[in-house]
Amino acid sequence: AQSVTQPDIHITVSEGASLELRCNYSYGATPYLFWYVQSPGQGLQLLLKYFSGDTLVQGIKGFEAEFKRSQSSFNLRKPSVHWSDAAEYFCAVGSPTDSWGKFQFGAGTQVVVTP
Amino acid sequence: EPEVTQTPSHQVTQMGQEVILRCVPISNHLYFYWYRQILGQKVEFLVSFYNNEISEKSEIFDDQFSVERPDGSNFTLKIRSTKLEDSAMYFCASALNQPQHFGDGTRLSIL
Numbered sequence: 001a002q003s004v005t006q007p008d009i010h011i012t013v014s015e016g017a018s019l020e021l022r023c024n025y026s027y028g029a030t031p032y033l034f035w036y037v038q039s040p041g042q043g044l045q046l047l048l049k050y051f052s053g054d055t056l057v058q059g060i061k062g063f064e065a066e067f068k069r070s071q072s073s074f075n076l077r078k079p080s081v082h083w084s085d086a087a088e089y090f091c092a093v094g095s096p097t098d099s100w101g102k103f104q105f106g107a108g109t110q111v112v113v114t115p
Numbered sequence: 116e117p118e119v120t121q122t123p124s125h126q127v128t129q130m131g132q133e134v135i136l137r138c139v140p141i142s143n144h145l146y147f148y149w150y151r152q153i154l155g156q157k158v159e160f161l162v163s164f165y166n167n168e169i170s171e172k173s174e175i176f177d178d179q180f181s182v183e184r185p186d187g188s189n190f191t192l193k194i195r196s197t198k199l200e201d202s203a204m205y206f207c208a209s210a211l212n213q214p215q216h217f218g219d220g221t222r223l224s225i226l
């Protein structure tokens with residue numbers, strides 16, 4: 001069965017430190033991969049996406065993610081977090097054979113940034 | 116940048132009442148979606164809509180739910196007789212090409 005796993009429910013990181021959020025997927029083929037961020041009371045904002053090609057993708061707000069086929073992973077990273085990065089982060093997958101089909105979301109990782 | 120807009124931002128409704136959640140997708144988009152997020156849980160797919168008909172729906176999307184695109188701009192989700200467990204954040208999304216663009220959501224509270 002297809003699934004998206006975000007192993008870390010909650011991460012606390014100091015401002016200025018690096019951040020890595022994990023995402024693993026189980027899928028028949030390489031899916032379309034996305035990271036979204038949700039600030040409190042807000043909607044889902046797209047950070048970055050991967051369809052094919054270069055496995056290191058750059059997104060907004062200084063985020064990047066690396067697709068690793070061998071590990072079925074699409075981890076999100078930021079070298080130096082800012083207090084405004086405190087939010088919930090969702091990994092999502094879409095089907096490459098059903099380009100406009102539904103997204104499947106991970107359970108999310110809550111990021112807390114401490115001074 | 117064009118946005119998906121959802122109204123209202125918060126809806127409070129008595130159990131058993133009908134509720135309509137409204138969305139204005141991005142104007143040139145062709146594919147429309149509803150998702151929901153129960154508090155503390157993951158975002159779940161409800162339904163997708165294309166060419167004036169449902170493309171796909173989840174097991175959550177039972178006979179109590181319906182969607183409509185009544186004119187060229189709005190996309191609505193109706194819940195016929197709300198239950199307590201319908202309390203959630205409901206997100207509308209639209210797409211022309213991937214990725215889907217999401218609205219800010221409507222928080223539905225059933226009393």
